[in-house]
Amino acid sequence: MRSYAIGDIHGHLDLLKRAHERIAADMAVHGPAPVIHLGDLEDRGPDSRGVIGWLMQGIARGEDWVVLKGNHDRLFTRFLGDPWWEDPGLPRPLNWLHPRVGGAETLASYGVRAPADRPVEAVHADGRAAVDPAHVAFLEALPSHLLRGETLFVHAGIRPGVALAEQTEDDLVWIRQGFLDDARDHGPLVIHGHTSIDAPLHYGNRVNIDSSAAYGGPLTAIAVEGREVFHLTDLGRVPLLPG
Template structure:
């Protein structure tokens, strides 16, 4: 059973389009046009064209592309801000907010035409954001699933709480978890394919694969193809095995 997956995008539409091109190239070589493309979340924040990424994914989904678009913590922070900028984000440190430079929310708002969000009072920024962000984008991001099981793999943005059945996992863990998951070396019953924790390159740990290769920080965007538990990194030169 073949699946494709793409790591954290963070507003880089050019990298996303290239990742889709790599998948199209692999489809041509395999003759498989049915395997889904699973996007692991974090479509917004930090990058230059967050609006473009959301529009591309929403339009593709609407026209019936075989895409699965999972929710990331940055996507949830964005829609939470639109709902109520004073509403606490359970996964975020209390001394931070979505518009803090470390989170990159201002870049998202700038892509929707709301400038200088970090330097102005929150009330007008929020009002402008609500006016500028299409309802279709907000609804699309809010309605994203948080996990997807296919074959021998579970796909999720951040990871899972080990030992908890998938149907009982908390959304905050699925989009935020690091401690308690990254250091757990047990087999979870399936290969966990995730992003969220930025690395220099996609890495296979045996029980999980992290494909967040730091597109948010100037790195590449990783696309992989998975067959059973076999993982290959897709490149311009073709498949490269990704092994523990």
């Protein structure tokens, strides 16, 4: 059973299209398979609106794509619902509009000004008016994980030792401590993003493919065959081995 996966996009439509080009080249050799996007479509990058719209259009025309929910996807929609909502995964005093989080860049892609000195209420009102409700509905409906064969796809990770049906969304979109430092076999191989690193790494029980597109790094695409993982490059497949 083959699957493809793409890491955290963060508003980089150009990188997303190139990742899909690498996947298309691999499919031309190995045949079609689902493409799973691990969430964080927006924030920090220049074209969050374009990323969301492009993925929605592809799914609407019948592409075999799955988009999972990341913490930034949740932060975006929750801000539009209530600008004072505090995400339990976001440490104070950070909020979605804080420069470290990147919400202002997302709103800018919709034509909304959100400088730090502008009242939150005004930014919220403009965001509600500018953001396409279809984009909000799309993001709110995203699943938090996908179990496919021997592989579990999820944005951040899982709470080790907890059954999949009992995992919380907070953990699935936010977890680091307790997951990243746990070397036990989780059953399925966990493919995740959320924690930025320089290049995709295979840890044996999990594979992190967030290669820091949010901070100027590349956007990783992989092919997964059973429990074998291949990094897709412009020159083709490169095995991604544990260790």
